[in-house]
Amino acid sequence: MGCTLCEISNCFLRVKFLCSLLIKQGVILEKEEYVCLSESKPEIAETRTKYQRFKIKTEHAPPRRPKPFPFYPKVGKMGLFKTLLKETLAYNFKLLKEEYRSVLLSRPCIYGVFSGPVGGFAPRRELCTGCLRCVQEFPDFCTVERNPEFNKFADSYWQAKDPTKESTSPYLLIVNEAENGKIPVKGMGYKGSFADQGWDTIWTDMSEIVRPTRDGIYGREYISTETFIGGRDIVSSFQTLTHQKIRRHLKLTVPIIFDFLPPQISNKIVIESIAKASKEVGTYFTATADQVTQVRSEFLQNQILHISTREDLERKIMADAVEIDLGSILGLKPFEEEVAGIYRTENWLEAMKIAEMAKDLYPNSVLIFKLPLTESARTKVVELVKSVQIDGVHLYADYHGQTFADDFEFQEFIKDSLRRVHECLIQEGKRDQISIIASGGIILAEHVPKAMICGADIIAINTTALVALQMKFKGECRNPYDSGIHLDGFSTQWGKQRLVNLLAAWHYQLLEVLSAMGMRDVRRLRGDIGRAIFKEEIEMEAFGEIKGFRTTGGKKF
């Protein structure tokens, strides 16, 4: 009996040790994180009682200006009048009975388009869902057109590609998500084009049988979206494990942060809303020291300090995390074609020196270097990681997801360049040394898992936050410096809630994708191209033998 008890006791201790080990390595991340095994070891039971399921609290945040509506019902007034007259005469004295009156007044719209005081004579167009029942009932004098104003709210990247065939747009989706924080659910199947370009050419995988659940029911595992910014050192033996110092890192509840928004497209209210939302959700935002001077310090715990000038770099402001825009410090205008020149030898040597200097100036901060995505970015990122122990690299494309190119390179969509950087770091054995933050053209919830599959650890959102806040676009906005976005005022409480709702909706959608893939941890998604279906590859496999496929290359006609 005694022996059995000893065995149980030993077994318990082994399990406890293993759990602590996993927590330390970041395999398990609980609410409370334990830094080192040599410190006091909290009881597992205690941890359990402290565990809380992560949930972002949403609250309805109504739009502050009318939302775009895709449909425009039109009713011929004479036709409507004649129909009403005809029905009245047909029912005649029967109209004294309530049921006949209700039949006469029953309207051909269950969504309330004709529910105004004068019914079809003044339709409430914003309520139209495009069901077309009115047209089916009265095709002689009812029709529903596409709203010509529908696409005027944002630039081309945010619009419906062809408003004569589409009744939704990225802009409308984000505005709705920011309003209610819910997953958009609709009936009927997919209505869009097959898989034209960009993120649409990737499908995430699913599993028929192995699957955790989004809600932890049926005894299956919860899904974690927790992740971190910062590198990890590979531990090769248990002896070194207990003495090894864990590298500093930032822990995020969702793999999404708010990107740096320069003053051209942000103001105090925007920054404060973002800061508050970051704190509430448990993620981070990037801003300069000047941008947050008027934000209360309690909301600045989640700030990543953005530095884009040499003077700011040398100010040595205390910060948990610092993002250094190497191109800007070198005087290369970010988002412009010239920024691709950062990887030219003379510029790159200077950039490396700045990186070294930053390492000395900010020894206790998580160091992130912001670099433009270009064709040659992959080798340079590896070089940077090898030379300077950095924690993260922020690779950015323009706001439409296009990478940068100078005379010797070509532009492409962010997904391809990102994938190459990730693969190059793996080949060099350096991938786990840094986190990759990606931004540019990642504007919808579905883009997040796809960008992660292409190699990103974290996604930084920019224009999406502004769309959630219902900012107005003035023409194209490919970068923050062309001032394509019009700023206006609102309360920070409203702004915060819109952004919290947005993150909640994205968090839920990320859970849906992970659930379908059978993954219980968002970090597993990073670079897992084996769990994605790429159009170019699958189409060649399926249609390669079919006449005309290779000659047209599957290209769009």
Place this chain on the structure above:
Amino acid sequence: MITQGLELKVEKHSSHINRGIDLLAQLKVQPPAALGNYRWTPDLIISTYYQAMTGEIPPKDLNYKTGLSNGGFDRLHFDFAEKNIDHSTVDERSFDLSIDLNRKSSGKKIKISQPTYGGGMSFGSISLNFMVARAMAAQQLNTFTCTGEGGYPEDLLPYKDNVITQVATGLFGVREETIRNSPIIEFKYAQGAKPGLGGHLLADKVTTQVAKMRDSMAFSSLFSPSPFHSVYSVEDHKKHVDWIKITNPTALISVKVSTPKDVEMVAIGSYFAGANIIHIDGAFGGTGAAPEIAKKNIAMPIEYAIPKVHKYLEREGVRDDITLIASGGIRTAYDVAKAIALGADGAVIGTAENIAIGCTHCGNCERGRGCQIGIATADPELGYYRPVDWAATRIVNLYQAWKKQYRIILAGLGLKSISELRGRTDLLFYGGNGNE
């Protein structure tokens, strides 16, 4: 119980809607600019109305063959040896459009007269009238329809020889008698429109009757688990098959799965677990409600999955022992024929049947009272808007028109049976979008 006031309302709106659909079908009124999308273009919707109204092939000025999605079926075309064949010159008796649903040497032989049957649409997601109309049409056409996962309403019993009982992950309405009723039992592991997420029926549509059928609470949203929480392997799936076989030893087994990257492995596993039919449902399939993120982004379109599975089953030497059925975005007779040319034996049709009885593909099925003209609804009033006989006739008409198109396709390709077309990718070419 339908009251007089309700009866009057139903009569008024129903007759107006039916008249309007016919006017649109004949192009006597201008189709509204808001009709259609890339996949279901205005031409496809109007031509489906036309076929459902007349049972005839639509006039040539309507593109009734392809959509404008710029990919998949819309860029695959037949390389006809003989073009512009007129159906009146085709001898109907010389073409065999039937397919076997059990290709194994053992078990009951079931042959359907056309290469399609109706997909699962549950009670609650669609109205009872539509459900019964689909069963009635299936009986007349010697094919099948499927219950979906919402149970087996008694009104379907007169057509039980043509109704497939679906056993889905929520097991809603699954009972021993409903399994005994059916000649085919379909296990639904996943659905193309929401792969890996389980079924959704939002609270508004869970009426008292729907809740009773599903043994659940009224007006409380129902989410099927994903996947079967008793299945973690092909071996576990085999146990499910055994359970069905104990209850109904003669039933054929169909396994409905989505299209993951390893769909061919799932197919072969299902075969070895005893399936007669492997039903793959592609990413662009229809649904009563699904997260938008799932429809577009999870799992591959059916056009890619069919050749993948077909070739793999061939390589494994079991292709002729199993029936491969494709679904998810198959909208027209031409899509069906292309799916077969890519390697399927036949197809399952859902949305086209909805369109046949007046659906506009607006996608409002999930909200509030559901479909505004009584197709995808659980609303007691709207449910009466589609009369059973009227709807059944239109579905039959649609398939009669499709049969004419299959014969024209076979004649143009110099084939005599639809089975001969299977896997003949050499008869296809990859070209422009739609009719380009």
